[in-house]
Amino acid sequence: MSRTAEDQQLSFDELGQPLHDVSFVVLDLETTGGRGSSDEITEIAAVKVRGGRTVGEFSTLVNPGRPIPPSISSITGITDAMVADAPSVAAVLPSFLEFCAGSTLVAHNASFDTGFLRAACERSDLSWPGPPVVCTVRLSRRVLSPDETPNHKLATLARVLGARTTPRHRALDDARATVDVLHALLERLGSHHVYSLEDLLDYLPRVTPQQRRKRTLADGLPDAPGVYLFLGPNDEVLYVGTATNLRRRVRQYFTAGERRGRMREMVALAHRVDHVECAHALEAEVRELRLLEAHQPRYNRRSKFPRAVWWVSLTEEPFPRLTVTRKPRSSSLGPFRTRKAAGNAVEALEDATRLRGCTDRIPKGGGSRRHPCAAHEMGRCGAPCVGYEGTTDYEPRVVPVREVLSGSGDSALRRLRDTIAELSETRRFEEAATHRDRLVELVRGLDRGQRLAALASVPELVAARPDGSGGWLFAVVRHGRLASAGTAPRGTPPMPVVDRLQAAARTVLPSEDPLRGAPVDEVQAVHRWLTGGDARMVRCDSPWSEPAGAAGSWRGWAESASRARVPYEAAD
Template sequence: MHSAHDQLAFDELGTPLRETTFVVVDLETTGTRPGPDGITEIGAVKVRGGEVLGEFATLVNPGMPIPPQIVALTGITGAMVYDAPPVDEVLPAFLEFAAGAVLVAHNAPFDTGFLRAACQGHGYAWPKPAVVCTVRLARRVLSRQDTPSFRLSALAALFGATTTPNHRALDDARATVDVLHALLERLGPLGVHSLEELLDFLPEVTPAQRGKRGLAAHLPERPGVYLFRGPGDEVLYVGTASNLRRRVRQYFTGSESRGRIREMVALAQRVDGIECSHALEAQVRELRLLAAHRPAYNRRSKNPRKSWWVALTEEAFPRLSVVRLPKDGALGPFGSQAMARLAADSLAGAAGLRTCTLRISAKAPSGKPCALAELGRCAAPCAGHQSVTAYAPSVHAVTELIAGRHTVPLDIALHQVEELAAGHHFEQAARRRDELAVLVRAIGKAHRLTALAAIQELVAAAPDGEGGWEFAVVRHGRLASAGVARRGVPPMPVVDALVASAETVTAEAGPLYGAPEEEVGVLLRWLTRPGVRLVRTSSPWAEPAHGAGRWQRWLDRVAAAAALENVGQALN
């Protein structure tokens, strides 16, 4: 039985502190404000498991005079650094020395600020290492009764450091190593044994938050979905993890700094875990649980994604309408009403559909031509100037485009863009081009999602990275079953068992056969990853030969042109 104060075993935590490589660094500089220059000396010590692995020390020509008060403090004079290498020559060697290690410094923001500014000023990428500040760590571990001061000299004296700090970089780094080791020894009784827990420990964590760590004790070290439950057993939060126990424990060690999540943890009374075969199953289960529970602390459930669709109305002279519920022959899904409206207007203009909202009778239209008719952009069926028969080809062009049987409206729209450009109406041409790109992307996405959702059953396998396979049984765009065959396990019997036990899925009406758009999207991304193989499928999986997929090269050119236009605008 685990108590609320159980400590994590090393294999649960990530990198044990005894196996973590630290590079303890100290800088001497010409001032207190970080800049690309101004470093006069760098000293660093690389340690792991209490053993010194190497040292790095060099004077640096700061490229500027050293103020007299700094000379008095450090003893480093202009003559000493005159022949020293400049910082742009020193940085590559230091970055190589510190590569892959955790950076440690006493008052780390000062030292890392200078190093980051030097990298940025001289064209080197700052590696963004994990950083431990021994001042901050000492304030978390020690009290004022332990030490009246958190200066390096005071802590070095308190812990009996073998090197006395003297404002020279290497000696100060050596003293900081002893301080670091002494502080790490005091973290054991506080339940901090790994690098991850050390980094989690540095932020302030409430005792109540840390005391609930036992809520994760029963969770497996497997991928899955976790649910935080509140006092009334309500679901507060849903998430996924590759290691359920490790991920949930992090909520109680300070790695989560968002106020609303800390509030959630304070309310939580229980954490349920649902073990999954692999990450894909966990993603799908998370989507379904979010939809089912709408947990208060998940942003996605507070603002659930509601898709929009573009569909032809059912009347004598159909028009394109933006709707919530998809029906057969609808185009979508769109993430926002505005995007759906933009696509509808672009498609209507290219196909010659009316855009007014009048309901026009086929027998006796009695309206008056509008401004669009006067501009030649509408044939005015409202005034009887266009018959149902004459209007029908426009409707047919739209239905054929959505079905993926031809792209005539897209060809027309592109020709319109080219005519505008040829007439030197460049701004209007660019706007229409971008609108067409939105439409092409929407049609391409619709064709990809619909092609997958149309398949009654598809079985796919992905390598698990350890010589085995992860399987997914997909039926009409839903994950019906998931499992794994570890290395050495014959895969086909596993596939047969998964298919036999898979959820029964009945196709419904609509372009996606009733499947949730987000779930189809998650499955599509997984299925199109490199290395994923089709095991079997009830019907061929293919996008329409005359769909929007053949416009991809045009989309690439549009993206490149838009990028150049943005650069030009920025320069102007």
């Protein structure tokens, strides 16, 4: 008996990734409210499951940096006192993203949870990895009939489907309950011929005919990490992305798991998919950054809104002042993602040193004005513009700023902290909070810039991370840029691989600015990879270290102060 093409047995490649091999990370968040711009995460929990078994859990309270409304506390039981000593979301995200790496995210009303996480990543200068997402609300609407459940709330589904954990508006319990709901729903999908992750994503609604027809664009892509490029009818680059598994990731664009309207529009225009296979995730991330800069694809948000940065520098004048610019100098402070953040750093340093803030060009002899400005009347400037200060008198104001910019001293930071304490003691709490916030932003900017500059100053280093299978992932870094990358699989002698990578590494000619000419995003990506918990140094041309007076010693203070509430309590 003959069979139609649809009846013929599919190959393993065509079947996709079997559901029992998929790592699902089932997550839940608690927040200070709804989706308003002022709402923040208060708790993150996730349960990783594979083949029906739990393989790991992640759970932490998060300090939202703002009071939790009493109405929310009455629902979740999470109070201001409980999160007072909890880490910020910026401190939690790197380990959470590592826990989720390579997995499919699952959540009940997933757009709510992923929306908060995307926004938090954006504010923390982290890239959202764009994993496939399964929403158990949408899945239950497809699987369960109205006769089986009166609604699709998590508590109702947990009761109807016999979940072992009862949801109670705490993240870990709700995530565990969602795991049971997910497994119960997946058990019912066999009769719907859903056997793979691709089948599952395709089973959810809203997949378009154009998406279905273009699945063949993923044919021939390797099951390896790398960068993929969607190309238009004239071979123009429409979109660039990274993946730990190129074929699997690109196939997801042709399923209902891809819900972004712009991406469906992009898929409709695409004529083919090109790729660059990479040794590991760091190489893929760096290549993506370089391709985005080279092609500026219309469907990449980062290309449409370039992530330009700002720097704070001392002018070269007889009476130097601080200025905010796009282009750094050799001793500039930065990078800052927004001009406002850079301006706050300037105001903090001016408060600490009484450095002039006006833009007047004051000659060496002083006296460019006849009367001092309001800043002098307020005690914020010595008025060199009218000759009240000469260059010798003004120099002690400049020295602490130069020390902060170079990392050789922190006297300006200590003066600011003393000012905050004095304001707090006199119960001028709002002023203390304003100064505190400026100092926190200044410390974070200094710390970030000094760490990146320290890495960029190293001519060459070689680092390794285990690949999880007994082998090694290698990166050769020159002045903060990835110069070459490779692997040594289990059983392969690693040092000959290192020698070959160094010999073939890209030549890097440094400039004089703090990052030696390296793009900020690339240095940050390399720094994250090198400072991962399992990274190891193999070779290093010169010591990789921060200056003795760097802001690193202030990290703990900034973290503690950022959690303080008004009335302000000075953090030691």
